[in-house]
Amino acid sequence: MRARIARRIPRWLFVRLRRLWLSLVPIAQCAAAAGLAWWVAADLLQHSRPFFAPIAAVVSLGLSLAKRWRRSVELIGGVLIGIFVGDLLISTIGSGAWQICVVVAVAMSIAVFLDGGLMIPIQAASSAVLIATLIPPGPGSLDRAVDALIGGGLGILVVAVAPVNPARRARRDAAAILHTLKNLSADLAVGLRTNDEDAIYRVLASARGTQASIEALRNDVAAGREVGRLSPLYWSSRDRLKRIAATADPIDNAVRNFRVITRRCLGVTQRGVTIEPAIVEIIDSMSSGFEMLRAMMMAEPGESPDQADAAREIRSIVRKARTSIADNVEDISETAVLVELRSLLVDMLMVAGLKRSSAIAQLHLNR
Structure with missing residues (x-):
């Protein structure tokens, strides 16, 4: 219902109303x-x-x-x-x-x-x-x-x-970025399957426009930590704030890696090379992975999906991203795309709560 109303409001008015709402x-x-x-x-x-x-x-x-x-x-x-x-x-x-x-x-x-x-x-x-x-x-x-x-x-x-809820804004920021990555992954897969350079370029342009959202996430994480220290009302939320704060760097890295992947895919497509279908399938599967991470971020403590659910979903994508796929590709840039995809999966596993060493180990188990 809220989404339908938002679509009916002119974009310029929606942006201003949302800015006012967040500042109330x-x-x-x-x-x-x-x-x-x-x-x-x-x-x-x-x-x-x-x-x-x-x-x-x-x-x-x-x-x-x-x-x-x-x-x-x-x-x-x-x-x-x-x-x-x-x-x-x-x-x-x-x-x-x-x-x-x-x-x-x-x-x-x-x-x-x-x-x-x-x-x-x-x-x-x-x-x-x-x-x-x-x-x-x-x-x-x-x-x-x-x-x-x-x-x-x-x-x-x-x-x-009378503080702002220290966790709410930060997790909404994170969820919004993950939702954007979900949509962009699906759009990139479609563009690669149809060899549509314009569609891939639009994905790249949208990915480049996420930096303001990343900065908002970092600011709200810092604000949340400050409120958690100052307000007795939210002292019990410190552990949750710490977990949300731990996702800021992996989400930022995920966005950066996605930009690199999209840029490489655009270059390959412009040279008239068709990306290996197995690689496109990984990109498409990442859409469901980002959606699981978004749902995890918005879930209340004790609700599903939790970090374990999200990690299981992403491990299923990791199993598809085997390095042996590179044996079937002819363009070295496709191999580079696969390498970047595996790096992006590390970021996604870290958003799901794994330490970097554990996330890298998951990829080594699925070569």
């Missing part, structure tokens, strides 16, 4: 943290114009789920540097164009000296500029520093109390 929880977290930070600083502590508190809360969280703890520390450090440098220098040298130059240079220099993070110098300079232009230095310096601490601290608190 981070947006809600930012909004809650900003309002809470203002309430604590203004109503509870009676600070005058405590805008550093909600700003710190929003910037420390942001829409990216990864490295929020690091962002909060960098932001708080940068704001504190900017406040103290701005107060000290502006109260001494006054305000004006050249004074802003001096304040920004000093604040950023201190920030860079203390830490190599990208956010600290920017926040230090921004805070120093605010002191130099809008907020006169004075006895409120300590309040401004406290406001920054309140905002950053409450941002982390909101993540811990």
Whole structure:
């Protein structure tokens, strides 16, 4: 039902709606943290114009789920540097164009000296500029520093109390990539059977377009691990997060190997050579292997298919990918395709939970 509705929505609108949907929880977290930070600083502590508190809360969280703890520390450090440098220098040298130059240079220099993070110098300079232009230095310096601490601290608190499910987004990312590989494997097999260069090229173009999905997977894995450390609600999910994180590199390698296979197949087809049917059969069988891995990724703990089910499915493909197939091929590039397919099967076995040494051993048993 959901898939049918998605197909009826224009692509440009679907992409934007999906982006908004994925950002709803981070947006809600930012909004809650900003309002809470203002309430604590203004109503509870009676600070005058405590805008550093909600700003710190929003910037420390942001829409990216990864490295929020690091962002909060960098932001708080940068704001504190900017406040103290701005107060000290502006109260001494006054305000004006050249004074802003001096304040920004000093604040950023201190920030860079203390830490190599990208956010600290920017926040230090921004805070120093605010002191130099809008907020006169004075006895409120300590309040401004406290406001920054309140905002950053409450941002982390909101993540811990109302976090994004740390496993859900990462496994959905992984499942989406595996689903793409399933479809591309089937399409590549069809293109090879019909010697359709255009179809194979389209598969290659689609495979090259998966890099953004790989980066999203890695970011969400990092975010999941961070939430698993910060939030007591998900401490019990750490082992599952660890298993999901272990699939990121094999999935990335699988995508890269698939691109190489498709590129070699395109070259062979362009030379007018027909790929050995046994090799095409392996590529076609990989489609069901990727589908099993996708289903494994989305299955809840204790449900089927699990890692053992997926490994059995892929072992059945490994048995087809014997090196003896190369005895029947005439073009050396076909042999290279077979070698790459066996390497891709190692990646698939690793996604199913096998260690690399065990996955390679499976191929050695099926020469």
